[in-house]
Amino acid sequence: MKINKVCILGGSGFVGHHITSKLVSKGIQCLVLTRNPEQHKDLRVLPGVQLLTANIFDAEAIKPHLASCDAFINLVGILNEGRNKQGFKQAHVNLVEAAIKACHTAGISRLLHMSALNANPGQGPSRYLFTKGEGENLAHKLGHPNINITSFRPSVIFGSGDSFFNRFADLLSLAPIPFPLACPDARFAPVYVGDVADAFIHTLTDSKSFGQRYNLCGPRIFTLEELVHYTAQQLGLKRKIIRLSDRASRLQAEILGRMPGQPFSIDNYLSMQVDSICQHNNLLELGIAPKDIDDVVPLYLGFTSKQRRLSRQRQAG
Ligand SMILES: NC(=O)c1ccc[n+]([C@@H]2O[C@H](COP(=O)([O-])OP(=O)(O)OC[C@H]3O[C@@H](n4cnc5c(N)ncnc54)[C@H](OP(=O)(O)O)[C@@H]3O)[C@@H](O)[C@H]2O)c1
Numbered sequence: 474m475k476i477n478k479v480c481i482l483g484g485s486g487f488v489g490h491h492i493t494s495k496l497v498s499k500g501i502q503c504l505v506l507t508r509n510p511e512q513h514k515d516l517r518v519l520p521g522v523q524l525l526t527a528n529i530f531d532a533e534a535i536k537p538h539l540a541s542c543d544a545f546i547n548l549v550g551i552l553n554e555g556r557n558k559q560g561f562k563q564a565h566v567n568l569v570e571a572a573i574k575a576c577h578t579a580g581i582s583r584l585l586h587m588s589a590l591n592a593n594p595g596q597g598p599s600r601y602l603f604t605k606g607e608g609e610n611l612a613h614k615l616g617h618p619n620i621n622i623t624s625f626r627p628s629v630i631f632g633s634g635d636s637f638f639n640r641f642a643d644l645l646s647l648a649p650i651p652f653p654l655a656c657p658d659a660r661f662a663p664v665y666v667g668d669v670a671d672a673f674i675h676t677l678t679d680s681k682s683f684g685q686r687y688n689l690c691g692p693r694i695f696t697l698e699e700l701v702h703y704t705a706q707q708l709g710l711k712r713k714i715i716r717l718s719d720r721a722s723r724l725q726a727e728i729l730g731r732m733p734g735q736p737f738s739i740d741n742y743l744s745m746q747v748d749s750i751c752q753h754n755n756l757l758e759l760g761i762a763p764k765d766i767d768d769v770v771p772l773y774l775g776f777t778s779k780q781r782r783l784s785r786q787r788q789a790g
Contacts, residue, residue: 632666
């Protein structure tokens with residue numbers, strides 16, 4: 474199976490940037506369909522990337538763009554639906570339906586679909602995980618037997634441009650005051666975005682991955698409190714973390730969920746009621762050795778305190 478060009482939905486986001494640049498570095502052209510091409514001009518500078526606007530919820534609008542493509546990648550996902558009470562359903566389920574329909578009519582037989590660890594239409598504790606599970610199942614059901622689907626179910630993803638470590642870094646840097654942390658015992662196995670991108674690229678043409686659903690995790694498990702401590706340490710900040718009780722965590726989610734941009738919502742709180750860790754990490758069977766946060770995070774969260782000290786010593790010398 475030779476893939477020369479891939480059509481990507483959500484290719485303008487954090488994970489999309491990493492997958493797109495890896496694909497073009499391998500000589501595979503990328504057509505990124507986006508709602509706002511003006512906001513993502515940086516992608517255009519990559520040779521082999523085409524950025525076009527399209528109504529990605531409409532199969533008829535997607536179909537003509539697929540004519541020149543050999544495969545399809547769906548990375549669209551949202552963590553909060555804001556005031557649009559159908560937001561999760563639209564982004565995680567309706568969009569999948571439109572994408573599969575467009576693939577069927579355009580004769581595309583390969584689709585890589587981004588889901589999430591713990592996505593589950595039966596027991597998803599939050600609307601995010603519930604609708605992610607619905608979309609994942611729908612992709613496999615509607616695609617069968619003509620479209621070969623592979624789904625990816627990562628824990629929280631880290632890397633340059635992430636909204637996990639970077640968000641906590643921003644919050645911790647705001648002021649030297651105690652940091653009230655909701656769900657401090659929630660557990661994660663952060664997975665490197667480069668490893669996630671490699672999983673997509675390795676499987677693109679691998680028939681063994683057809684119909685598979687891969688859980689993707691990093692090599693270590695951390696509580697949220699440990700990860701926030703780690704972030705502060707990387708920034709050289711001393712911050713007292715106040716562990717919120719379950720009731721206080723919920724209250725914080727209720728309050729912040731009403732604020733513009735919903736920095737933390739009840740749905741986020743519910744997602745964290747189930748540990749985001751792999752019973753079986755499929756990265757290993759894809760031949761990818763998962764990178765640790767220590768290998769990557771210090772490179773983009775700023776210098777470690779040791780590097781800062783060395784840098785100061787050099788300047789003084
Ligand atoms: N980041 C993580 O830690 C993590 C963990 C597990 C799973 N995932 C999944 O991985 C995928 C990519 O995540 P990411 O962190 O790269 O997300 P991201 O940076 O927010 O990018 C997602 C892209 O989806 C498109 N999009 C966003 N909201 C949309 C909406 N309401 N309707 C249609 N399109 C919309 C946007 O593209 P345009 O603006 O160009 O239209 C955006 O660039 C998502 O499916 C997410 O659920 C992420």
